[in-house]
Amino acid sequence: MNSSPPPTLFPEKFAWGVSTSSYQIEGAWDEADKGLSVWDHFCESEKRMWRGQTGEIACDHYHRYKEDIGYMAQIGVKAYRFSLSWPRLIPNGVGKVSKAGVRFYNALINELLANDIEPWITLFHWDYPYELFRRGGWLNSDSPKWFEEYTRVAVDHFSDRVSKWMTINEPQCFLGLGHFDGLHAPGLKLSMRDCLLAGHHTLLSHGRAVATIRERAKIKPTIGWSPSGSVYRPATNSLNDVNAAREATFAIYPDSLWNTSWWADMVIEGNYPEEGLKAYGKSAPDTCESDRKLISQPIDFYGCNIFQAPSVRMSEDGLPVGVELEPGEPISMYEWTLNPDALYWGPRFFYERYGLPIVITENGCSLLDQVSLDGAIHDVNRKDFLIRNLLALRRAIDDGADVQGYFHWSLLDNLEWQQGYKHRYGLVFVDFKTLDRTLKDSAFAYQEIITTNGECLRKYTHSQEEQVPYVVKEAQRYIENNISETFNVKTIAAHLNCHPDFLSRRFKEYTGMSLSAHIRRVRLECARNMLRDPNILIGNVSDSCGFSDRIHFSKVFRKEMGMTPGRFQRQFRTRESSNDIPAAEISKNPRARD
Known part of the structure; x- marks a missing residue:
């Protein structure tokens, strides 16, 4: 075997997380003030x-945040990236602070910490206060001051x-x-000149937020931002095509705001790129040295929202073509490509250009998920997407x-903006009629990852030509065929006439996990599948899955799943009993019109 470190290990203290945004999940659109x-x-x-769908209820995370954090704890995520709702904290955008808004986010943060999940706050993920919009919104030259005031409230x-802060999410969007x-929202069709002016005010807001966080944070902050932008991948591994992909990734087009370098160059390098000034011409905003200095204060990481990477090649004219x-x-x-090279070329290109640590702040895919007849959601394509990416x-x-981190988009199926509830991105399935989670x-x-x-x-990572080692293949076969029996690594080693240490070492070298952990995981998967039957006895599940006794089974299940076997099974009993909604209740269903 190769003596170099395993190629799929991630850095120590790597941030494994999930992402959401306030308007897409919170609901409670008019709760309190x-x-x-x-x-x-x-x-x-x-x-x-x-x-006609709305975010009035969304996932009702405002009322169900403890339940949702419980699911995070089950999955084992170490970090949660969420956004604050500006008008929930400051109803008019400036001025009086909402005690109820502060109370909600305090409770959310405390619950995360109680579950050993690190909060990563995004200050702005698109839900701009309507009262400030009526005063001109991002076009108003006072908007950076408004954002600074909001940041001050959040930081205080x-x-x-x-300690983890992100200022602005995806100005391009x-x-x-x-x-x-x-x-x-807000549904405007402004000129390019006005949009770029609003963009400049957005970048000034970012700068003021960075300065405010540095100045007022009570514990040492780590600050980044999370822009979007197109990532392109080379059609082949030729140097010409790689250069074409790099050039396309940082290109600027005169009729679009959808690019990376116009936004990121100013934030990181303190100047709009020459290519952008040429492309936008007279529409580009006037800048001064104080603006550039404010916007380009040092940040600690570059957040990348990457979902796809269209393929490009270098044409005979020396230009990237799709x-x-x-x-x-x-x-x-x-209809976005699922090619995983997006998460190879994107981080490489951004790190090469800007030299900042990279955090993947969003990465996921919209798929056609549904509850299967066994009560589970077998989203095999999302699992494959996750592994490949x-x-x-x-x-x-x-x-x-x-x-330094990866945040999967998203924790929950949620409101996909103007697309309503058409798309499902979550690791957790949400039934938008009952709001049950699975x-x-x-x-x-x-x-497991x-x-x-x-x-x-x-x-x-093994090639198709590489043979699965005999002891690994036979160990897997033994586990599958004898799952109802009580056995351990020594039992399997004796069956294969080899030393337990040799078997364990060979299994981990090939699969990346210990044999004992694999046995436990197979038993738990078997148990989960059986517990989806609301009528099966837990003792029978324990016996059928090879646990020594019911108490041991319950301890292992609770440790790995974050809940008892009984609680896991009850969610399927509830779902079965609530399939039929009385006619009188239909009018009370907030989504009956859907």
Whole structure:
């Protein structure tokens, strides 16, 4: 075997997390004294939203945050990236602070810490206060001061427990889709000049937020931001195509805000790129030295939201040109390519250009998930997406990119903005009629990845030509055929006529996890599948899955799953009994119109 470190191990203290955003999950749109956001106003027009759906209830995370954090604890995530709702904290955007808003986020943060989950706060993820929008929103030259005031409130209330901060999420989206194309809130179609001015105010807001966090944080902060932008992958590994992909990733187009370098160059290097100034011409905003200095204060990491990477090649004219998807190439419900090289080339290109540690702040895929007849959600394609993308990310690390964390988008199925509840991104399935939650198969796959710090991914790195070692193959076969029996590593080693230490070492070298952990995981998977039958006795499950006794089974199950076998089974009993909704209750269903 190669004596070098296993190729799929991730760095020590790697941040394994999940991401959400406030408007997409919280609901409670008018709870207590919360103010309106531009999304609350945008959703008032049903024609703008798919099937007239809204975020009024969303996932009801505002009332169910403890339950959702319980699912995070089950999965084993170490970090949770969530956004604050600006109008929930400050109803009018400036001025009076909401005690109820502060109380909610304090409770959320405390519950996360009680479950050993580190909070990562994003200050702005698109739900802009409607009262400030009426005063010009991002076009108002006072908007950076408003954002500074909001940041000050957040830092003063939460920075005694929170050290990870992100300022702005994806200006390309909330400006490009919300102010230029009119597809997102607030639904404007402004000129390019006005959009770039709003963008400049956004970047000034970022700068003021960084300064405020540095100045007022009660514990040492780690600060980043989380822009979007197109990542492209080379059609081949030729140097020309790699250069084409790099050039396309940082290119600027005169009729679009959708790019990386216009935003990131100013934040990190203190200047708008020359290519952008040329492309936007007279539409580009005027800047001064004080603006550039404020915007480009040092940050600690670069957040990457990466979902796909279209393929490009270098043309004979020396320009990047797009390459059509191959017939039958896997795509998501959004019709985005699922090619995992997005998480190889994206981190590499961004780290090469900006030299900041990389955190993957969003990565996921929209798939057609549904509850199967056995009560489970077998989202095999998301599980495959997760594994392939993390293997690609590990390759980027091997090739020199400093990647310090991965946040899967998303924890929950949620409101996909103007697309309503059409798309499902979550590791946790949400029934949008009952709001019941169910862990998908991908959540259990992520749990194993986190538990082993990615080492379990090694079992997917072997070439098809490489033979599975005999003892590994036979051990797996023995476990599968004798799952109801009580056995351990020594039992299997005796069956294979080899030493237990040799068997354990060989198994871990090939699969990336210990044989004892594999046995436990297979037994638990068997138990989970059986417990989806609401009528089966827990003692029978314990016996059928080879546990020594019911007490031992309950202890192992609770340790690994974060709940007792009985509680796990009850969710399926509840679901079976609530399939039929009385006619009188239909009118009370907040989503009956869907």
